Amino acid sequence: MTIHTKKHRLKQAIREVVRSNGGVEAAVEGLRVQKTHLARYGSANDMSYFMPIDIVCELEAKCSKPIVTQALAHELGFELFRIPPTDAEGQVSEQLRKVFKESGEVFVAGADALADNRVDEEEAIGLLKETDEAIGALVRLQKLLERRIEGRSEVAAA
Known part of the structure; x- marks a missing residue:
């Protein structure tokens, strides 16, 4: 470019x-x-x-x-994802379930797309949507885990 x-x-x-x-x-x-x-x-x-x-x-x-x-x-080859505000302790488990669900949907869509050994444009659009949702779920989980670790280190220092 x-x-x-x-x-x-x-x-x-x-x-x-x-x-x-x-x-x-x-x-x-x-x-x-x-x-x-x-x-x-x-x-x-x-x-x-x-x-x-x-x-x-x-x-x-x-x-x-x-x-x-x-x-x-x-x-620059990067993607941005909105990180929803959160501070609830129990949200890590909930977010982890979302990661499993969204990642599973990528695998299902991918397997369906490969049924004929090729990924056409319509299938690529569907896979892109599922991939975006899985990545977003992973980024949100990452932020929750970072907050969990930060919270523990503050407690330990107190």
Whole structure:
């Protein structure tokens, strides 16, 4: 992928985060920049002018979607997952069951797809959905386990 293509994808994400905030007129409310700058950040005609990171943070927080951050992560080969807030002790067992369930659904979908020794586009779409759900469940489990360990070390130190 060329740097030109990457810049176009980032510009597209910038336009999307502005749209998600109601367009330029609405999105500029409370920001330190003027609407002409906000419009220029998303312009495909100016590939040397990009949105400052603090503006990205403010707009993503306003719409509760990491649109530009996700695009940046994607360019670097990473994926973002929302981690739901949690603090209940019993949730590790519940989340572990979800991991088993979601992972099992990936195996079932994969086995079904391979029945004819190939994965067609429709099957790939289904597998991608199941895989996303399994990865999300695993990431949530990881965070719960990290919190459990952090909680124990605090108790031990007290």
